[in-house]
Every structure is written in C-alpha cells, then in structure tokens.
Amino acid sequence: MAKTYKAVEVTAPGNLRIVERPIPEPDKGQVLIRVEACGICHTDSLTVEGQFPGLSFPRVPGHEVAGRIEAVGSGASAWSAGQRVGVGFFGGYDGHCELCRRGDFINCKNLTVSGISVDGGYAEMMLADANAVVSLPDSLKAVDAGPLLCAGVTTYNALRNAPLRSGDLVAVQGVGGLGHLGIQFARRMGFRTVVIAIEKEKLARELGASSYINAETEDPAAALQRMGGAKVILATAASSRSMGPLIAGLAPRGRLVVVGASAEPIQVDAVQLLFGARSIEGSLTGTAIDIEDTLAFSVAQNVRPIIEMVPLEHAAEAYARMMRNEARFRIVLTTGQ
Ligand SMILES: [Zn+2]
C-alpha cells in the first residue's frame, strides 16, 4: 500500500503547489478520510491569499470534503472504516468555552476551521475531528455532497432559522455558488421564491424561482414592494454595495440575511430599519448535525448543486478560475478514488 498521498498546499500567499506527504495516523478523537471530492469555495481565498489572521503555512485549503473513512483513532468509535462521510467548514469545537457550554458550537471561541486552522480537503487524505464528521446518504454522490457541505448548509440554515412560514415571499439575491442552492431550498421549503439577478432568468426559473427581478433594468426594492415586500432577502452576492439598497424591499419585520462575504461595508439608511422594524443579520454555515439535516433535505427534495469536476492535480488553475468568477457554479476537485 502507498505510504504517501498527494496534497495541494499553500506555501506562501498566492502559491498553491502539489506535494507528496506521508500518510498520517489519526490521533485521539480523529478519523483519517480518503478524499473523493472537494468543492472549491470562495472562502478558500482566506487560506490561499493568506488573509486569515494567524494563518500558518504550509496549509491545505478545502472545506467541502466528501470521501470514506480510511482509519479511526481512539475515542472516535462512532465511525468505522469504509463509511461514507464528509466534512464542512466547521472542523470541531473545544467543548469548554462559554459558548460551547451554552451549546452554541458554531460560535466556539476556539473553533477549528477545515482548511484554515487545520489542513483541509485539497488532498487525497485528510485528518478530521470526529465531532465534525457527517454521514453521507447512500444516494448522494461524493461530488454532489461536497458543495452541500458548505454552500448548501449555509443557505439551508439561513432559511430554516429565519422566522418564515410556508407561502411567505422570500427573495434570493444572486445566482452563484450559494444562490443557485438557496433558490432550490427556498422553493422546496414552500416559500414564494423571487430571484434578483442579472441575465440569469432562465436558470433561476429552472431552479425554482416563481418570479424574477432583473437588477440591471429595474429597482429590486420597488419590484419587491409591488409583490408585498419580502419577509426575508437572502443576500448571496459577494458585493456589499448591492445589498444596502435591498433593505427598502423588505416587508415590515423583514430581514436581510447576509451569507455572501465581501470586505466592504453595507450602507444602510437607519430610517428604513426603524420604520417597519427591519433588520440585517449574518448567518454562518452550520455544525455537523446541521449538515446532516441539509443532506437529508436535499435527498428528500432533490436539491443538487450544479458542478464542474476537475482533477485534484489542476487545483491551482481551478481555484484561479473560481476567483475570476468563471465557475458554473461550483468546481469540485476529484481524486479518482
Ligand atoms: Zn465554503
């Protein structure tokens, strides 16, 4: 049996290279995963560009990891060799900080983040904390599971945790990696789903949009108000500038839920928040059990990502293409396992 495995590591900001590493033994509380697929997410740029505070190199990016258990460490007996599993952004928690003691594991002060604080899934093998591992449904292919482990749980949790009732008007802004899944979830959760985008009407409707607003030719907020106002706007575009004006499209007590990340500020008119008690909030991914719920819902309701498959060896080019906004809609690295 091979004693080494291929990994794509960041050696310095902007520099991805392929290396051979010795296959590690899982430590206490860990499992070793033989990776079959790993999605490329925009958040990987925190690792590749070296933007995450305190990041150390070399580091293997990747937090949309699907594969099989290769070996199980002591104290991780909930898992067994050969089992199909995945790992998302949530890579584990310390279990003893105040937030963990309150059961808020995703906000753990010492959160482990796959591909940032520990090596991730741009590799043939990955060590993972047993608490972060999720079981994959039999009928879900590894390449389809990958994007659901991050983009999927992010949009699924944002919608299911919002104060919504079936039939409510929900707007999804953007039809990219997050948005193309958010539209499917919103429709299948029973919401009237309106999509705000540019030049994506046909696809938006195929994914489940009941209405479409072309943000280039009409004012999205005015269009939403003509429909009665949105109870929730799921803002998935990585552009804060496009989010602020949407607040005027919310119904009273409506929420702008931000899941698309960009460093620039969101401009808000305070009067729009006060009158109608509108709010803005962020929603960050989910824990292992949230991911299992996402996968179960996706299987039951036939939600799938639209993917392109690229061999692991071409990770650097694939990452660059994602950063140029050329991925339609998720590039998934495959190891040929
Ligand atoms: Zn991600």
Ligand SMILES: [Zn+2]
């Ligand atoms: Zn904690």
